Amino acid sequence: MKQSSFRLFPMPFHSMLLFVIWLLLNNSLSAGHILLASILAIIIPWGVSSMTTERPRIKKPMLAISYVFLVLRDVISANFSVALLVVGPLKKLSPGFVAVPLDIETELGITLLASTVSLTPGTVSAEISEDQKWLYVHALHLENPEELIEEVKSRYEAPLKEIFGC
Amino acid sequence: MNFYVEAIASAILVFGGVFLLVGSIGLARLPDVYMRLHAPTKATTLGIAGVLIASCIIQSYRQESLSISELLITLFLIITAPIAANMIAKAALHHEIDPIERTKGQELIATAKERTSPPAPETEAGKETP
Numbered sequence: 001m002k003q004s005s006f007r008l009f010p011m012p013f014h015s016m017l018l019f020v021i022w023l024l025l026n027n028s029l030s031a032g033h034i035l036l037a038s039i040l041a042i043i044i045p046w047g048v049s050s051m052t053t054e055r056p057r058i059k060k061p062m063l064a065i066s067y068v069f070l071v072l073r074d075v076i077s078a079n080f081s082v083a084l085l086v087v088g089p090l091k092k093l094s095p096g097f098v099a100v101p102l103d104i105e106t107e108l109g110i111t112l113l114a115s116t117v118s119l120t121p122g123t124v125s126a127e128i129s130e131d132q133k134w135l136y137v138h139a140l141h142l143e144n145p146e147e148l149i150e151e152v153k154s155r156y157e158a159p160l161k162e163i164f165g166c
Numbered sequence: 167m168n169f170y171v172e173a174i175a176s177a178i179l180v181f182g183g184v185f186l187l188v189g190s191i192g193l194a195r196l197p198d199v200y201m202r203l204h205a206p207t208k209a210t211t212l213g214i215a216g217v218l219i220a221s222c223i224i225q226s227y228r229q230e231s232l233s234i235s236e237l238l239i240t241l242f243l244i245i246t247a248p249i250a251a252n253m254i255a256k257a258a259l260h261h262e263i264d265p266i267e268r269t270k271g272q273e274l275i276a277t278a279k280e281r282t283s284p285p286a287p288e289t290e291a292g293k294e295t296p
Contacts, residue, residue: 024234075244079185079212086192086205095201096270099277099284118248119211124203125248126255127278136278138255140204142270 008042010049015041059165067159074120082122085141096142097126100135100149104161110135116156123148171227175220182216185209198266199258207251215240 009015022037023029058064085093100117104110110132114125122140129136139148192205222236259279265272277284 021238025238027233027235075208076212079208082192082204082208083185083188086188086195086209090195090197093201094268094270095198095265097265097274097278098271099274114252115245115248118207118251119244122204124200124207124251124255126200126252127259127281129277129283130281131283134283136274136284138200138203140201145271 009045011045011052015045018044057165058163060163063159064163067163070155070159071116071119078120078122082140085122093141094143096139096145098137098139098142098145098148100137100152102128102133102135102157103153104157104164105132106164107132109160109164113152113157113160116160117152120156123152168227171223175223178216178220178223182213182218182220184213185216186213189213198269199263200255200265200269203251203254207247211243211247214243 019037019041022040023033026033102110102113104113110128114128114135117123117125117135117137124138125135126138127136128134137148137152142148186209189205189209192209193202196202196205218236218240222233225233225236259275262275262279265275274284
C-alpha cells in the first residue's frame, strides 16, 4: 500500500521545517550540514507521514499569536505563584482533582489545551476520558473547583476554539 | 566583555537559577506524587529557559551573530514538559497511587483511571453552564 501512494515529499511543510531547524540548531550554513539537513528532511517524513492525523487549519492567525503571548505571560506568573506555594507552609495547600468538560473537538485543540493547562498556574492535566469530553486536571492548590473550571474554559478553551473555528 | 551585556546575562542567570532551585525544593518537599509533578514542570521550565537565554545573549555577543539554538532548545522544552508531566500523572493514576488525604475530588480518580465520564452530581451542572 505504501508503493501506491509513494511521494518524495509527503509532508512538504514539515520537510521545510526540519531543514530550517536542523540548520538553526547547528548554527551553520556549510555544504555538509545542508546536505545532511536535506537528507533528514526527505527521510524522516517518509517514516512518520502514516502516523499523522488530520490537522485543522488555523483560521485566525492573529488570535493565535496573541494566544501564544497570553500563555507565555501566564507561564511566568504561574512560576511565581507556584514558587510561593512550594516554599511557603505546606499545611495550607489543599490539592484536588477536577474534571473539566471539553467543548473543543479536534485532537490538536485538545492537545494544545492540555499542554497549556499543564504549563499554567498550579494545574497539571492528568488524563482525558476516552470519548474526549472530559479533561482530568490536578490542581496544586484548589480553592473553588467551579472557579477553576470556569477559568480554564473561558481563558484558554474559548480562544483555542476560535483559532481553529470549531 | 561589555559590562552591560554581562550584567544583563548575569541577572537572567540568577533569575533562572532561583527557579531551578525552587523546582528542586518543591520536588523534595511536596508530599505526594501528583503535587510533586507541579514543581518540575513549571519552575524548571522557566529556570532552564532563563539559563539558556543568558547563554544565548553571551554567545550572540561573542560571535557577533545571533545564536538561535538556545531559543530552539527552550521551545522544545516548552513543548515536551507538559507531555512528560501528563505521562507521569497517567502512570500514577494507573498504579493507583493514593494522593494525600486532604486532596479534594478523590472520587474522580477511579473514573480518570478508566477514562470514562466523571460521576454525576456537581459535574452535571458544570456541563450545562458553558
